[in-house]
Amino acid sequence: MRLERRTQSSLALLLAAPIIAIVIALALSGGLIALAGVNPLDAYAAMVKGAFGSRLSISETLTRTTPLILTGLAAAVAFRARLWNIGGEGQLYAGALVAAWLGHNMAARLPTPLAIILIMLAGMLAGALLLLGPVLLRLRLGVDEVVTTLILNFIVLLFVSMMIEGPLKDPLAFGWPQSVPVDSDVMLPKLLSRSRLHIGLIIAILAAFVIWIVQSRTVFGMETKAAGLNTKAASFAGIKLGRTLLGVACISGGMAGLAGAIEVTGLKGYVTLDLSPGYGYSGIVVAMLAALHPVGVVITALFVAIVFVGADAMSRALGVPSFIADVIVSISLLTMLVSLLFTTYRVRR
Amino acid sequence: MEALDIFATASLWSAVLRIATPLIFGTLGALICERAGVLNLGIEGIMTLGAMVAWMTVYQGGNLWIGLLVAALCGGLFGLLHALLTVPLGLSQHVTGLGITLFASSLTYYVYRLSLPVTSSPPTIEPFQPLAIPGLSDIPFFGEAFFTQTAPTYLALFTVLLTAYLLARTPLGLAIRMTGENPHAVEAQGLNPVRIRIGAIVAGSALMALGGAFLTTATFNSFFPTMVQGRGWVCIALVVFASWRPGKALLGALLFALFDAYQLRLQHVIESAIPYQLFLMVPYVLSIVALVVMSRRAKVPQALMAPYRKGER
Numbered sequence: 001m002r003l004e005r006r007t008q009s010s011l012a013l014l015l016a017a018p019i020i021a022i023v024i025a026l027a028l029s030g031g032l033i034a035l036a037g038v039n040p041l042d043a044y045a046a047m048v049k050g051a052f053g054s055r056l057s058i059s060e061t062l063t064r065t066t067p068l069i070l071t072g073l074a075a076a077v078a079f080r081a082r083l084w085n086i087g088g089e090g091q092l093y094a095g096a097l098v099a100a101w102l103g104h105n106m107a108a109r110l111p112t113p114l115a116i117i118l119i120m121l122a123g124m125l126a127g128a129l130l131l132l133g134p135v136l137l138r139l140r141l142g143v144d145e146v147v148t149t150l151i152l153n154f155i156v157l158l159f160v161s162m163m164i165e166g167p168l169k170d171p172l173a174f175g176w177p178q179s180v181p182v183d184s185d186v187m188l189p190k191l192l193s194r195s196r197l198h199i200g201l202i203i204a205i206l207a208a209f210v211i212w213i214v215q216s217r218t219v220f221g222m223e224t225k226a227a228g229l230n231t232k233a234a235s236f237a238g239i240k241l242g243r244t245l246l247g248v249a250c251i252s253g254g255m256a257g258l259a260g261a262i263e264v265t266g267l268k269g270y271v272t273l274d275l276s277p278g279y280g281y282s283g284i285v286v287a288m289l290a291a292l293h294p295v296g297v298v299i300t301a302l303f304v305a306i307v308f309v310g311a312d313a314m315s316r317a318l319g320v321p322s323f324i325a326d327v328i329v330s331i332s333l334l335t336m337l338v339s340l341l342f343t344t345y346r347v348r349r
Numbered sequence: 350m351e352a353l354d355i356f357a358t359a360s361l362w363s364a365v366l367r368i369a370t371p372l373i374f375g376t377l378g379a380l381i382c383e384r385a386g387v388l389n390l391g392i393e394g395i396m397t398l399g400a401m402v403a404w405m406t407v408y409q410g411g412n413l414w415i416g417l418l419v420a421a422l423c424g425g426l427f428g429l430l431h432a433l434l435t436v437p438l439g440l441s442q443h444v445t446g447l448g449i450t451l452f453a454s455s456l457t458y459y460v461y462r463l464s465l466p467v468t469s470s471p472p473t474i475e476p477f478q479p480l481a482i483p484g485l486s487d488i489p490f491f492g493e494a495f496f497t498q499t500a501p502t503y504l505a506l507f508t509v510l511l512t513a514y515l516l517a518r519t520p521l522g523l524a525i526r527m528t529g530e531n532p533h534a535v536e537a538q539g540l541n542p543v544r545i546r547i548g549a550i551v552a553g554s555a556l557m558a559l560g561g562a563f564l565t566t567a568t569f570n571s572f573f574p575t576m577v578q579g580r581g582w583v584c585i586a587l588v589v590f591a592s593w594r595p596g597k598a599l600l601g602a603l604l605f606a607l608f609d610a611y612q613l614r615l616q617h618v619i620e621s622a623i624p625y626q627l628f629l630m631v632p633y634v635l636s637i638v639a640l641v642v643m644s645r646r647a648k649v650p651q652a653l654m655a656p657y658r659k660g661e662r
Contacts, residue, residue, distance in 0.1 A: 002659065003438070032456075036463055084443050143644045144589070146390065146443055148637055150582045155633045162626035284447060321462035326455030333448040334430075337440050 021336035050313020051306040059195035068301035069204035070259035071283025078252035087149030089280025090156035095123030095257030103182030127257020179271035188266040198266035362494035369606035374560030375584035378553040385549035386529040390446025393581030394453030399558030404565035424558020432550035439656030471571040513595040529650035532657040586636040
């Protein structure tokens, strides 16, 4: 028995791949839910109800989708060019910290829309700059960016902790390590009244479409794809690999940084160390489930958000530990990798 | 106490070996996988899993050594999963490894939470006690610094020797190294590179789990989420620093642990203006520096991260 490359893979197969992967992941996780003494079907029903059952839960799910779209895009853009940016979590916090600092200090001096745009751009810049270091190290010295971006996550988190206990500490937070609050003028407008849903969702979806157009319609987009498929062939064709990767890094780090800026100005209003429950890492799963397609990312981010919001509600109702959400999501990543393989390969005896 | 006086305390050097132990296991594990040509980024999750499983075995009434054994077996099992996905199926080693880390750690937290109700302070076990080596432990200073460690630390040092001997001096070691350099040549010798890679990953992952298990059975006496704190990633960096050699891996782990132990003590000496987070950053910054300094002259296994498919180049 061996693997043989398919001559072409049909669209139906590509669309079926994530669905099959998710169904298998849910079935496997069902076994773990049964271990907790709960009927898996009841648990999944409770999850769907928890994610969609009411106006509030739908708005919560969509609120949770927003950062996942952006960190998903960060991973998808980078992985397409074989740039292994695993530092989404750190880049998110970098963007968040800059947004909190600007939002606290600058809001009163500028017209509101301008201030918001400036904060978003600054958040993107912070994320992008954080990724440029590892990319430059790879290009100049051949240092693997996986390890450097991973380790930077820990460094950034310590830096954030230092800032919110030091210069950016909120003196009114009763000693809690919490950053100064963003001025209420620069908080993003709500999308839905009496909910936490804000226009960050629109920004994230727009970003996905812009990236899709850049990837499929511009020379730069084609260059990134070529760089990812075959580095040698790409440089032979006259593509400047270094410049392309730096461009990719700016977009990828920028998206993760934007996720942080939007979480702060759209939702929390300040930075704490639990601002992100691992959005940077979940973004990798979101990107892989979407087979790195930017528009697909919007849909798979919604799926991951449903799992997380649904699992919280299900955990409260049925007592299954909410860590089951992380289990479902991580198994989906592994099953998706396998099912993606079978869209390009087939088994031959 | 002056900052330099710390180096003259036996407790510092004793702590160095203690802090280095999980890193030694983890780095050796990652090194064996990479010598066979496969990057194993599952390490962080496998260490987390090993930490919980060993602790849970002992908490349920098992012997400490049985705890380590169960941890190694579970680590090997996750290594097998990584191996099946990356070797016969040839999936991206980066993404699969991260997937294994996410899966192993989330499963760990899930099982831990399922087995024990939520409490304000985590339950504890009776951990490994320091084992004074007769004779040697009586030497002033050196005895306290190096010869009153817990048993797994001695095991880690022995594993370094064993791995170095195995890789450099045995036919199996040659086969593993050759698989990392040129799997086609292995095939031509009549050996099966797929099986060698799978075996190396399983063995390496078992060692990684031991590294995690040390944290809950010797360093601390309880398990709590995120306790591995990026040690796995540090190990991956140490492999590069060690240029894929077990002896240098030991040196790297010790050097790293020295900085870590030193910064912990330095925090107490200069309590004043410097935020403690800066001290905590030191180990992470160091591992990046180590990568940068060493990556130029590092002798990377030639077939590292290149999936092997029979008859396909």
